[in-house]
Amino acid sequence: MTTPQTQTDHTSRQESNTMREAFKNHLVTIEKDMMAMADMVTLAINKSIIALKEQDVATAKIIRNDDQFINDKRWEIEEKCISLIATQQPVATDLRELIAVLSIITDLERMGDYAEGIAKIVIKLGDTPLVKPLIDIPRMEEIAVEMTRASMKAYSVRDDQAARRINKQDDQVDELYHQVQRELISIMLEKPSTITASTKLLWVAHNLERIADRVTNICERIVFLVTGEMIENIREE
């Protein structure tokens, strides 16, 4: 026969488990929201470069306007995190997860701003012919988007080694950026009339380089989430 005391213990344990389940569900929802936000950001980056290649001002305007949705998503996730911290007082891995999310969504939001920046450049360029064929810039975009997606995958499976590997790809983006920079400077020196248009392309490359840098921040947060260590310039061990 169950004693009243045991019954009470059992009930409170059940309640505790249910609350724990609810908390876990909130964490899963936050992660899903962050993944959705990352998809919005990668799409914006990808489409901004397509818009540049095709000098598609209409799409660029949509990207510029839709950045607001990325910003809104960031605030929505942040609010959920703050609410969970306030009401559940998470510790250990749960706490690190929320801190990591808060940091990652800030980076994602800034990456969205860089995509918006590229879209604005496309709008400003309008029909002005591009000063050079776009080869390295789309390659930078490809790597940056690939890094972003891989970082989200590493986050979802809590793989700090993968995060360290992704970080290395930033070097490739930096290298391409310097190459684009050198090339555009040569063009400007050769043909000063192209300075305005060249500078705009330089800004596009700069934005992509910054996007990749932001992914390295995300990777650092993944390492923090998994290991608890806050390390800058992480590399595969």
Add this chain to the structure above:
Amino acid sequence: MIQMLNRVSRFFNPLQSTTGAGQADIPQAFMHPGYSENMHAASGQKSPVSSREQSLTSSSQKTRVTSSEQSPDSSGGKSADPSAGKKSRMETRDLTVTYGTTIGVKEVSIPIYDKEVLALIGPSGCGKTTYLRALNRMHDLTRIAKVTGQVLLDGKDIYHKDVNPVNIRRRIGMVFQKPTPFPTMSIYDNVIAGLKLVGIRKKSLLDEVCERALTQAALFDEVKDRLKQPGSELSGGQQQRLSIARALAVDPEVLLMDEPTSSLDPQSTNRIEELIHTLKDHVTIVIVTHNMQQAARISDRTAFFYVGNLIEVGATNDLFTKPKQNQTEAYISGRFG
């Protein structure tokens, strides 16, 4: 058009097929046809969240006692080890307490540093109070209790046959879960009871000590005009601070606190926590608490006990952000206990 939108939504939401998450999470405006080109490449990715859900399940199954968990980590945190540079005031070495055939705590070794707050946490019956009571020989009063191992105070074993337990309890004071004012005594007499016990009668000295102890316990201003009233007339929080004042009156080097705020309201709890924060400038404090947020707020280091074993001890900051043992993580995260 519909096909195109479907393609777009797949691109936006590679999670959709396996988790059901997502399309609703993405603003419709992002589904604009302008985004539709080259999107099929991203479709058909495996759901990362699905993996996360799996990992949540598996991680909760990982918690188990391993041989490595039997030997607690006492390294503390690398970043802000509060014990760095401090000397050890007390220390237990392989401390075991048994009640007949029941083991209360088993071979617990912890250094307790000078002027630190060490919190002992763990589920009910884990041995934290048993450990605390061993630190000032309270088990001497329990006939079936047997203590083995060593408890060192300034390097000397307090269980040595030549040591007088009364002297030890003067140097190592204790505050209990429930406020324990002597009901027939006035506030004043409560505070100086310990001094009178050792034969001090000089009024000026007793007055001075009473004021100092009540001030240290953050109670003096509230009771200075009614020192002759019974201690039992004070509120619960004030009675607990009176108990602390009584413990402080004999100028202890170490103060043991056994869930001192468990019967108090939040405001009184806050006063006691503030008091602990102030007191650690003068005394070493070891506190048992069931309230993990309290342990996180007030202690420099935390020790986690489970079924009589010390599982982990380290800097509070590290223990609550990156515990080294699965059991600690599970307990402080509320997964058991």
